[in-house]
Amino acid sequence: MSLVNVENLSVSYGAKTVLAHVSLAIEPGEIVTIVGPNGSGKTSLLRSIIGAVKPSRGRVTHGPDLRVGYVPQRLHIDPTLPMTVARFLRLPGGVAPAGIDDALTQAGVPDLSTAQMSQLSGGQFQRVLLARALIGKPNLLLLDEATQGLDQPGSAAFYRQIETVRRDTGCAVLMISHELHVVMSASDRVICLNGHVCCEGTPEVVASAPEYRALFGSGTMGALALYRHDHDHAHDHDHRHEHTEAAE
Numbered sequence: 001m002s003l004v005n006v007e008n009l010s011v012s013y014g015a016k017t018v019l020a021h022v023s024l025a026i027e028p029g030e031i032v033t034i035v036g037p038n039g040s041g042k043t044s045l046l047r048s049i050i051g052a053v054k055p056s057r058g059r060v061t062h063g064p065d066l067r068v069g070y071v072p073q074r075l076h077i078d079p080t081l082p083m084t085v086a087r088f089l090r091l092p093g094g095v096a097p098a099g100i101d102d103a104l105t106q107a108g109v110p111d112l113s114t115a116q117m118s119q120l121s122g123g124q125f126q127r128v129l130l131a132r133a134l135i136g137k138p139n140l141l142l143l144d145e146a147t148q149g150l151d152q153p154g155s156a157a158f159y160r161q162i163e164t165v166r167r168d169t170g171c172a173v174l175m176i177s178h179e180l181h182v183v184m185s186a187s188d189r190v191i192c193l194n195g196h197v198c199c200e201g202t203p204e205v206v207a208s209a210p211e212y213r214a215l216f217g218s219g220t221m222g223a224l225a226l227y228r229h230d231h232d233h234a235h236d237h238d239h240r241h242e243h244t245e246a247a248e
């Protein structure tokens with residue numbers, strides 16, 4: 001059974017419709033990336049999935065044992081407030097010390113528990129937010145622009161860590177990012193959104209789809225090849241065909 005099922009979803013804010021007829025499912029263990037230009041409804045889709053935005057049409061259903069871990073874009077913590085990483089991770093209450101150590105290890109920063117939050121680098125801070133999302137042992141991790149402000153090696157390292165988390169815990173991952181080739185290279189499936197689903201499939205299929213190229217140009221394909229094997233056969237860009245290929 002799918003972890004999340006989005007059926008014919010439309011979202012409007014007042015008279016403005018930002019998502020229309022969006023359907024998708026997230027399966028256990030897969031890494032799915034949503035790409036799309038600014039204002040294309042990516043955050044609205046994530047917020048609908050967690051129930052923070054009400055659909056104006058259609059519906060979102062959750063699998064029976066869905067546990068979501070959410071990694072936000074950023075979080076402001078008062079720099080004058082002394083707080084260790086361990087204390088920050090204990091804030092929700094009821095978290096055992098072993099749970100904190102496990103989460104920090106899974107996030108790739110096992111030695112940070114006594115560090116001050118205000119002294120972390122941008123990359124370390126995002127790993128701590130990842131650890132916080134992992135404490136509840138999620139089977140779906142949601143990331144909304146989780147590497148904003150990191151340089152490219154920093155965000156590439158962060159997404160490699162996400163792949164490690166998926167390998168170690170088996171959780172599915174649904175993420176939004178503007179760093180197309182970095183994030184797409186870490187994904188099993190990419191969904192290109194522009195108010196509706198423009199195209200979807202493996203990163204190579206999406207990067208070569210005319211709908212995607214119309215939005216982002218054709219540069220991604222070369223950059224993708226740096227991160228993954230090159231794709232050496234032609235695709236029929238018919239939308240239905242792309243679905244078939246994604247299932248191959």
Ligand SMILES: Nc1ncnc2c1ncn2[C@@H]1O[C@H](COP(=O)(O)OP(=O)(O)OP(=O)(O)O)[C@@H](O)[C@H]1O
Binds near residue numbers: 036037039
């Ligand atoms: N709470 C809200 N009330 C009114 N309009 C909103 C609200 N949230 C988002 N919008 C509008 O809906 C549209 C889609 O926004 P959304 O944040 O979902 O897009 P996005 O693809 O995540 O954008 P970005 O890449 O810039 O973060 C935008 O035009 C935005 O201004």
